Amino acid sequence: MKVLVVGAGAIGGYFGGRLLEKGEDVTFLVREQRKEKLQQTGLEIRSKNGDLQLTPKLITKNDDSQLFDVILMSTKSYHLEHAIKDIQSFVGPETMILPLLNGIAHVETLVEAFGEERVIGGLCFVETTLSEDGAVVQTSPVNQLVYGERTGETTERIEKLEECFSGTKAEFVKSDNINQDMWHKYLFITAMSGITSLMEMPIGPIRDLESGQRTIQAFLEELVAVMEEIEAPIQQGIAEIQLKRINSMAAEMKSSMQRDVEKRQPTEFEHLQGYLLTQAKEVSIPVPILETIYTKLKLYELKIAMNKQMENA
Incomplete structure (x- = not known):
């Protein structure tokens, strides 16, 4: 699956990095300044679950559009409206939007922007931060990402997503009750x-x-x-x-x-x-x-x- 991670910060950088470590097709959508920094230093993860030094694929909102199978939204809630505009050209008819934001109000906002079918449920438990030099630093061993259809169904696309997420050095958990x-x-x-x-x-x-x-x-x-x-x-x-x-x-x-x-x-x-x-x-x-x-x-x-x-x- 083609995975787009919105941002390469503390959360997106960590989970996107673990998928990239496994060998999945991961691209990071970043601002120009972050892109320039990552092109110089690479994506560094300092983690209790194993350190990483990666060379990620990077795009900005102004790059040529391409469609992705799943888009991980890991922005702060006050950046959500801008993130929605940034990913418009990367969303196709079959794209899944997987939000990892805290709270619940963002789901309605994403549904309004992309439609009921495209938005699946998600959350994460991880304690990470960006260091002064731009590295993703994980400060506790917990690194769980939970996802699932908001209907509670086990669909073909969720099974494909489960296959994509399996075998990483982070805990990706498929839930049958993601709303709860x-x-x-x-x-x-x-x-x-x-x-x-x-x-x-x-x-x-x-x-x-x-x-x-x-x-x-x-x-x-x-x-x-x-x-x-x-x-x-x-x-x-x-x-x-x-x-x-x-x-x-x-x-x-x-x-x-x-x-x-x-x-x-x-x-x-x-x-x-x-x-x-x-x-x-x-x-x-x-x-x-x-x-x-x-x-x-x-x-x-x-x-x-x-x-x-x-x-x-």
């Missing part, structure tokens, strides 16, 4: 990113406090109440399951949103906390913790915007 998997991750990442960004601490010190433990639990219950009211496909008792997961994480674990705040970079708060806050308002469910977190992150974004205006004045 995506909502469960959405719950987890919204809670984890919200709590750590609000408290400005790794998860360990927060949960070690009795008040912190209660706050995490109450926040999960808030989010689940909204999801249940809008009939999201979540399983019973998922709040307790995710609480146990949070409590089992390494004490020094930070969310990617928290790291973005520390670096004074944009966050995905509208896509994560904002989307559920909108849903809560529509079904009249009080969510005081979610609203507090959203307000803090909104003010953070406004402060960043004001600072940029001052710098450009």
Whole structure:
């Protein structure tokens, strides 16, 4: 299969690199600046699952169009609209769009852009970042990508995709219930990113406090109440399951949103906390913790915007 990976950053670079390592036909769609850098250095992956030095195929949005069998979308949510425009000429009648974004709102956006049939479900669990020299650095051994038909069916194209993904040095998992998997991750990442960004601490010190433990639990219950009211496909008792997961994480674990705040970079708060806050308002469910977190992150974004205006004045 011909695979197009949108971006060669922390997530796309890692999973695309593992597919390329196996020998699959992988191309990376990148910006001109990133293309020039990769042409000089190659794609380097420093990983607990094995280091890599690769020479990837690279294209930009302005290159001659060619069609791909599957397109992995690994952009931040605030770059989604631009990414959709960038890949238009690479999408054919049979192309599968596999999004790896956090959250759930992007699915509707992709369906509107490319049609119901082209968009399959996906998510990933991996802790990666780009180093200052542009290498993809994996900081924990977990490297799972989950995918599947949103209908739950086992189709011929998903079987072909499974064959393409099998045998890599990363864990590619075909799911028969990808919608539920995506909502469960959405719950987890919204809670984890919200709590750590609000408290400005790794998860360990927060949960070690009795008040912190209660706050995490109450926040999960808030989010689940909204999801249940809008009939999201979540399983019973998922709040307790995710609480146990949070409590089992390494004490020094930070969310990617928290790291973005520390670096004074944009966050995905509208896509994560904002989307559920909108849903809560529509079904009249009080969510005081979610609203507090959203307000803090909104003010953070406004402060960043004001600072940029001052710098450009």
